[in-house]
Amino acid sequence: MSALAVATGTRRGPSVPQRTARVLGRWTLPVFTAVAVGYLLLPIAVMIVFSFNDPPGKFNFVWAEFSLAAWANPIGRPGLALALQTSLTIAFVSTIAATALGTLIALALTRYRFRGHGATNLFIFIPMATPEIVLGASLLTLFVATAQEPFKSFIPAGVFFPLGWNTILIAHIMFNISYVVVTVRARIQGFDRHLEEAAMDLGANEWVTFWKVTFPLILPGILAAALLAFSLSIDDFIITNFASGLTNTFPVWIWGTIRNNMPPQVNVIGTIIFGTAVGLVLLSTLLQRRGSARA
Amino acid sequence: MGRLIKRYRWAIPYVLMAPGIAWLAVFFVVPNVRMLQMSLSEGSVERGFTFTWDVANYTDNVVRFGENFQNSVIFGGLATVFCFLVGYPLAYTIAFRGGRYKNLLLFLVISPFFTSFLIRTISWKIILGDDGPFLEIVRDILHLVPTNFSVLGSAVAVVAGLTYEFLPFMTLPLYVSLEKIDRSLIEAANDLYASRWGAFRRVTLPLSLPGVFAGSLLVFIPAIGDYVNAELLGGPKTQMVGNVIQARFLAQNDYPTAAALAFILMAAILVGILAYARLLGTEQLTGGRA
Numbered sequence: 001m002s003a004l005a006v007a008t009g010t011r012r013g014p015s016v017p018q019r020t021a022r023v024l025g026r027w028t029l030p031v032f033t034a035v036a037v038g039y040l041l042l043p044i045a046v047m048i049v050f051s052f053n054d055p056p057g058k059f060n061f062v063w064a065e066f067s068l069a070a071w072a073n074p075i076g077r078p079g080l081a082l083a084l085q086t087s088l089t090i091a092f093v094s095t096i097a098a099t100a101l102g103t104l105i106a107l108a109l110t111r112y113r114f115r116g117h118g119a120t121n122l123f124i125f126i127p128m129a130t131p132e133i134v135l136g137a138s139l140l141t142l143f144v145a146t147a148q149e150p151f152k153s154f155i156p157a158g159v160f161f162p163l164g165w166n167t168i169l170i171a172h173i174m175f176n177i178s179y180v181v182v183t184v185r186a187r188i189q190g191f192d193r194h195l196e197e198a199a200m201d202l203g204a205n206e207w208v209t210f211w212k213v214t215f216p217l218i219l220p221g222i223l224a225a226a227l228l229a230f231s232l233s234i235d236d237f238i239i240t241n242f243a244s245g246l247t248n249t250f251p252v253w254i255w256g257t258i259r260n261n262m263p264p265q266v267n268v269i270g271t272i273i274f275g276t277a278v279g280l281v282l283l284s285t286l287l288q289r290r291g292s293a294r295a
Numbered sequence: 296m297g298r299l300i301k302r303y304r305w306a307i308p309y310v311l312m313a314p315g316i317a318w319l320a321v322f323f324v325v326p327n328v329r330m331l332q333m334s335l336s337e338g339s340v341e342r343g344f345t346f347t348w349d350v351a352n353y354t355d356n357v358v359r360f361g362e363n364f365q366n367s368v369i370f371g372g373l374a375t376v377f378c379f380l381v382g383y384p385l386a387y388t389i390a391f392r393g394g395r396y397k398n399l400l401l402f403l404v405i406s407p408f409f410t411s412f413l414i415r416t417i418s419w420k421i422i423l424g425d426d427g428p429f430l431e432i433v434r435d436i437l438h439l440v441p442t443n444f445s446v447l448g449s450a451v452a453v454v455a456g457l458t459y460e461f462l463p464f465m466t467l468p469l470y471v472s473l474e475k476i477d478r479s480l481i482e483a484a485n486d487l488y489a490s491r492w493g494a495f496r497r498v499t500l501p502l503s504l505p506g507v508f509a510g511s512l513l514v515f516i517p518a519i520g521d522y523v524n525a526e527l528l529g530g531p532k533t534q535m536v537g538n539v540i541q542a543r544f545l546a547q548n549d550y551p552t553a554a555a556l557a558f559i560l561m562a563a564i565l566v567g568i569l570a571y572a573r574l575l576g577t578e579q580l581t582g583g584r585a
Contacts, residue, residue, distance in 0.1 A: 031386040043418030062426045101315035108308035131520025133537050134557045138326035141333050228567040247388045254413045270414040277409035
């Protein structure tokens with residue numbers, strides 16, 4: 001009808017090119033977004049699908065046939081269970097340490113004015129702006145140096161050298177501190193100082209105010225920082241590869257195995273980690289929603 | 296006690312920061328000083344290293360590994376540009392037209408982080424492999440490329456891997472800066488007869504520049520230092536500086552060369568950041584202040 005109107009030019013309405021432009025304008029971005037999100041999810045889908053593969057050779061790179069063998073035996077590879085255990089314990093310990101150290105720095109940076117404030121901000125930023133390979137490589141040169149004079153005489157063997165569990169933990173705490181500071185700082189900055197003033201006006205001292213008012217309010221920020229630290233730690237490969245020596249974390253184990261074989265167990269563990277993380281996020285969203293519905 | 300706190304009040308922030316700063320000083324600053332010293336030394340692990348102000352480690356290796364530096368800068372730069380080209384429309388759509396799907400879309404954008412970075416790269420090895428689904432479609436079904444064509448081992452595969460890897464790092468800061476924009480500014484532009492494109496170019500885009508800046512750095516810095524994508528998806532011709540540093544440190548024990556290369560990489564990044572900051576006129580490098 002309107003096409004006729006346009007064709008005959010009797011009525012004023014949007015012309016065909018105008019309308020095409022409008023339809024394009026409406027749909028280009030959503031379609032683009034769907035494609036981009038699909039691109040982001042594609043390797044995850046491939047990871048999950050290939051966990052059900054039964055590769056003919058040593059490498060799980062080409063689809064052969066459906067099998068549940070790897071799922072029936074997810075850690076059935078030499079060294080895999082130990083590597084996973086190392087990954088988890090290091091992630092756990094480094095998260096606690098980095099969250100504590102980083103939160104204290106964030107508190108100092110947001111609640112106090114002091115000399116060196118700007119310099120500290122910059123100092124916290126620099127490790128995040130340093131490529132991981134430089135962080136890892138420089139730590140390696142330090143650790144190796146402790147095995148030689150002059151350090152050898154006062155640093156006991158086994159602390160920094162030979163490389164292993166200790167050095168991985170040191171590295172993970174180091175790279176996590178800055179991320180914790182930035183995350184917690186963002187939370188504290190968005191918070192209403194009047195609440196604290198009110199508590200003080202009502203007679204609470206600084207200590208009580210901190211634990212009864214400040215801490216509960218910044219706790220979500222601290223938890224978010226801890227989650228971030230945990231996921232950075234468990235997934236880190238580049239720095240860990242420099243600091244690990246003969247000790248394997250899960251990513252280092254994959255890197256070591258991929259030259260000779262690539263078992264579907266890697267995909268199974270990857271899928272389990274993915275499922276757990278997604279499950280946790282969904283659960284926390286659900287709890288939050290229920291909490292806000294009740295409030 | 297109370298009086299004591301009052302008296303030494305000025306010391307509180309320093310006491311709070313001391314443990315964390317000390318950790319960074321010992322395990323970030325000291326190692327870099329040590330590496331700087333190493334980069335000016337000669338020797339080997341067996342003989343020990345002697346500090347000789349050996350500047351040749353720098354001058355020789357820039358030339359010797361020039362091709363690797365070139366690869367790093369080009370691949371890292373291309374990945375940053377592609378991340379921007381994909382990430383901006385993505386972030387824009389989520390921020391302005393996400394509606395009730397906003398949180399879901401953000402969740403999908405970060406969902407690659409829920410699985411291991413190595414496993415994702417391995418997935419790309421499967422997808423782009425000679426017998427993988429991508430070539431099966433493009434080569435065997437659509438016949439767009441010759442039968443002996445492969446993607447793995449080429450620069451295309453490495454850039455594709457890097458782009459994928461760091462896309463969320465670009466998208467999230469862009470989203471944050473776009474989301475913050477006061478919508479009434481855009482309405483005002485429209486009321487003043489700006490076209491939609493004009494309003495975007497004159498209002499939205501300039502206001503989102505801090506996000507562009509943050510996103511580009513978050514992509515470029517890890518991308519230029521990466522070696523995993525070049526190792527798993529690339530070939531002998533696509534080795535980046537990271538591959539050389541990694542091999543010199545962990546396989547060949549040639550610490551002085553590797554240390555010098557690492558510092559040249561750092562210097563290149565620093566120059567890049569400063570030039571870029573000047574270009575965009577953004578000075579919020581370090582972010583928050585109290």
